[in-house]
Amino acid sequence: MANVTVIGAQWGDEGKGKLVDWLSNRADMVVRFQGGHNAGHTLVVGNQTYKLSLLPSGVVQGKPSVIGNGVVVDPWHLLEEIAKIGAQGIEITPDLLTLADNAALILPLHRDLDQAREAAAVNKIGTTGRGIGPAYEDKVGRRAIRVGDLADREALEAKIDRLLAHHTPLRRGLGLPEYDGAELLRALEEIAPKILPFAKPAWLSVNEAVKSGKRVLFEGAQGALLDVDHGTYPYVTSSNTVAGQAAAGSGLGPKGPGFVLGIVKAYTTRVGEGPFPTELFDAVGQHLGTVGKEFGVVTGRARRCGWFDAVLVRQSVMLNGIDGIALTKLDVLDGLETLKICIGYEVDGQRFDYLPAGLKAQSAIVPIYEEIEGWAESTQGARSWRDLPAAAVKYVRRVEELIGAQVALLSTSPQRDDTILMRDPFQD
Known part of the structure; x- marks a missing residue:
């Protein structure tokens, strides 16, 4: 298995x-x-x-x-x-x-720093403001407080001193008050007995x-x-x-992760800032957002919506070594007369079949589309391949061809059992 x-x-x-x-x-x-x-x-x-x-x-x-x-x-x-x-x-x-026990902790000072940076930025990244980035910075900077440190007061004191030596100048530069090391130590000692029972190698x-x-x-x-x-x-x-x-990220050797299943939405969405070649600002984009209930689970922010981008997904298939995909939210496309799939990019007259690395080039992308017939019938709740309209089957098959990966699972609603299994990843 x-x-x-x-x-x-x-x-x-x-x-x-x-x-x-x-x-x-x-x-x-x-x-x-x-x-x-x-x-x-x-x-x-x-x-x-x-x-x-x-x-x-x-x-x-x-x-x-x-x-x-x-x-x-x-x-x-x-x-x-x-x-x-x-x-x-x-x-x-x-x-x-x-x-x-060797996972790094996110602390209140990380959240402060994240939010202050985003507020001060001219070109905002669109972070959630929850301290994720600053916590990873401290991890690679070798000054993070880790889960196992909660069991050692002496280690905590020393690590807090090292942490604040880095964060205090940053906070001053952003107009934030200096963080009280003693207060942080008290907070960590208070929470330690509730967290440590879960901590293991x-x-x-x-x-x-x-x-x-x-x-x-x-x-x-x-x-x-x-x-x-x-x-x-x-x-x-x-x-x-x-x-x-x-x-x-788990401490397992490179052969351990096994079958790679890539989850792919039948269209494209993005939260936050950054390039989005197939983004739609019309009634179709509104349809995708409304019918697909495209709001972030954590932040509640509305997601940007657009046509399926086969260029990006094909690149993901290669970068991840994807063995099969799970195609989700096919039912959101129900009722659209004509669908579009991005099959290539044009940047300043030059054709690309991959996402260029430069931000300027990414921002200048003009998508090249292929049109495909939509379907009027409902696919919601379908649990077998034969329950799908012929045009929906054609759409799925074209997606497979363009991205270079087969559909292993097809999801037709948020319900657990509304899933069509073509290939069981655990049996592969």
Whole structure:
């Protein structure tokens, strides 16, 4: 049985939550390997809707779940999320949830810095203001406070001093008051007993699970086009979101993540600033946003909407080594007479079949479209291939041809069971 790594193959918000929840039924463990609480997954199970930001989707299924070392963790938010899910009838215990003891923490000073920078910026990135970027900066700057440090007051004191030596000049430059180190120490000592019961060497738990033949599902956040190396830089997140991060962010070797499933929306959306070649500002764009309920799980911000961009998804397929895709929200296209798919770019008269790296070139892209017939019938809730209109089947097949990957799963509504399975990633 293969392990499976699930990643977003666009700019995030592709419907990963539902698919990870669906796959969790077949998995023995679910591992979150990057990002922070700036990303959210919505899981609709019957009449119950769960909104998760840090917690792996496996907790809803009662599957052992891991927050890996590649994640940056706001401990206060984590406790709030555990309480919120608990109020919905799911008790999060240390037997269910493992928190990597070497994961870096997001602190209040990170949130302050994130929000102050965004407010002062002329060219805004469009961050969520939750401290994710500054926390990753401290991690790579070797001054982060990590989960395991909460058990050692002496280490905490020394690390807080080092942290403030860096942050104090930054805060002064942004007009923020100096942060009180003693206050931070008190806050961390207060929360430590509530967090430490979940702290373990997560890498060991994951490796033991794989070695014993368990099926492990690796869950990413955001999307490949927000990757700090491969995305639309600088309008990206602060971590690697591609499938290769599943190994580094969980402490597993590079062969462990197994089958790579790319989640792809049947159209394209983006939250925040940055290039978006196929963005629509007309009635079709409004239709996609309204029917698709395109609002961010975490921030509530309206998502920008546009036609399917095969150029970008084909690039994601290569960057992530995608073995198959899960195509979501096909039903949102119901009723549109004509559909368009971006098959190439033109920049200053030059044709591109990939996203150029330069921001200036990205901003100047003119999409080259192919038109395809739409369908009037409803695809919502379809659970088999033969339930789909012929034009919808043609659209899916054309998407497969253009991106160089086959559809393994097709999602036709937010409900868990409204999923057409063509290829089981765990059986591959």
